[in-house]
Amino acid sequence: MDKDATSDTQVAGDPRDADSPPHNPWDDDEHRAMFCRSCGIPRVFRRRKTRHSVHFMLAMGTIGLWLPIWGIAIIFQALKPWTCAVCGAHRWQN
Numbered sequence: 001m002d003k004d005a006t007s008d009t010q011v012a013g014d015p016r017d018a019d020s021p022p023h024n025p026w027d028d029d030e031h032r033a034m035f036c037r038s039c040g041i042p043r044v045f046r047r048r049k050t051r052h053s054v055h056f057m058l059a060m061g062t063i064g065l066w067l068p069i070w071g072i073a074i075i076f077q078a079l080k081p082w083t084c085a086v087c088g089a090h091r092w093q094n
Contacts, residue, residue: 034082038089045082045091050074 029046036043055070081090 031085032082034091036084036087036089036091038087039084043087044085046085047080047082048077050077 030049031044031046033042034045035041036045050073052070055066055073058066059070083090
């Protein structure tokens with residue numbers, strides 16, 4: 001019996017976009033759809049998230065000495081640019 005050719009590929013009209021990454025709950029990136037000036041169309045942009053669970057464990061293990069570093073990590077997270085998943089262009093505002 002012939003195997004259906006569309007079973008392994010994306011079907012036309014499928015709601016999953018080829019440019020968007022698959023959803024992974026353990027992913028360390030934030031994803032957001034924004035207009036890419038380099039590509040000229042809306043694309044998925046991503047940036048690295050702060051792993052608060054790791055910082056919490058380090059703060060507990062060092063009896064709070066890690067708290068200032070955790071605060072600095074939170075501040076730097078807000079300053080990271082968003083990066084286009086396709087062309088790599090940066091965007092600073094949401």
